[in-house]
Amino acid sequence: MAVPFRDDLPTRRFPWVTATLIVVNVVVFLFVQPSAYQNPPTVDDYSYEEYQREQDGIEFAYRWGAVSCELTSGDALAERPADCDDPPPLGDLPDDKSVYLALLTCMFLHGSALHLASNMLFLWVFGNNVEDRLGPIRYLGLYLVGGLAATLGFALVNQGAAAPLIGASGAIAAPMGAYLVLHPRGRILTAIATAAFQVVYVPAVVVLGLFFVTQFLTPENDVAWEAHVAGMVAGVVGALVLAQLPAVKRRRALDAADVALRSGAEF
């Protein structure tokens, strides 16, 4: 268990894209997604309103979430595509769903407040420095492409799955991968529970390496670890490519000069 709080790299400009992405994700979760996501329906004392809220939540996930076998077949689940493993458990599926639009929308939805909070924490810690190095447009591109790669990677591994995939974590894994390439010497203030409980600055390589490796060790649960892996790999590859651009090289030289100046003046 390791929870990052902040890193020790200052940014040159305010990370507008990262901040906007966080605001969009939070606003969508709080005000657009059905209330069942932030206020789970009570299962005992089953009133009709509670049942209806639960159904709204499920239908919303099927309408706007990415479903693997929809992506592979191109047909919405309501049309009962042939190569779906297990048909979903309810009758009221959206039949006017745009299957490929869900690739985009799914990465702005979250299953619970904790899911949202942890994703936004990771996005803030790692996103701001990556945005600072790449510049806002390239960074946004990396984020969105990472999200697409994550969802497609998940769909590729679970081709017949009919469960909806939601969450920004695949997209956020892309800036995390890019951080590894662009700021390998960064240090992350991390709370650690299993090397005695402590809070300490840990090298980014260790934190991100840990994140990557643990994806393969997670026991069967709701986490789409394939999406995290695909997103992170996309981030690493994307950053390696983008780092060759002259504009990015210039920013890198500026950062290096800053570090030299600081250490020269101080030590």
Place this chain on the structure above:
Amino acid sequence: MATAWAPPPRGPVAGRGARIGARAIDLLAGAALVTGAWIAVGDAERPLAALAIAWFVLALYDAVTVTWFGTTPGKAAVGLRVVGLDRVGHLPFPQAAKRGAVSAALTILPVIGWVIWLTSTVTDPLGRGVVDRAASTMVVPTHTPLPIAARDLPGYADGARAPRLSPLGRVGDLDVRMRARLRRLVDAPLLAVAIGLLALAASLPIPILALIYGSSAAWVVAFVADETWRIHRTGTTAGHRLAGLVVVDRRTAAPPSVGRSLARAIVLGFTLYVPLLWWLLGISMLMVRFGTTGRALHDVAGGTVVVADPHLDPETQRQRAMRMRLGRAA
């Protein structure tokens, strides 16, 4: 290597009582606005959205009043204003918004947020709590001459309490030493890797209690070995060097012997990393904060004292300590 110290002129500092009174007035006004917003756009099925609305309204209240009037209504009522460091006139909106956002976040976080606001504001010599530090601001009496130079803030802080001098030099302060601990791994890649491997062990099929005890024991052993070696060899860890501090034997003014270093590391390792002994850590912190020589339990065990590095120019040392205190060490 003690240096002469004269107290710098005391700056204007807002009274603690006035700060709390101002906060109470602002909270009442904020509560009225939040209630209005809930009636206008609230939804009983969305409790977290209601919390977000409250945060937004409170942050906006703070940011807008501070941008327009240079103070919030509550602070104006008790004769205080909010100023930016190194700047005259009202705060620009981005800075005021940052201040408002942090302040509102502490307000909507029940108990924990309130305690953080209260303790950080009351215990800081300048009354600069979490909110002011986040936004580089300070709350001062209305007619304070501006600007307040950030350069002078260490002077302000020192002015509240004289630096403690031991025969071996200026004594390291508690907050600097605590922050230096966070940088413990900066030049210790092996320990960093050990942390990674132990964290990875959480994925193994081991019972949770065995995991916690086993990994903690392994960590303490690695830590004690590393700490002993470093303190004996150079009297410092990376954090100490970044803060301009050094651990020396009280008798010899040199880095402690292996034995003393080991004793110190064992006591430190247990108080830092064994939750059952955290009450000892609390005692250590009180000793560093209030003791005349700032020696914690592990210093007593090792016969050591943590002081300003005598090989550094005193002003350089003071700046390093201040950067560490501000969370801006290299």
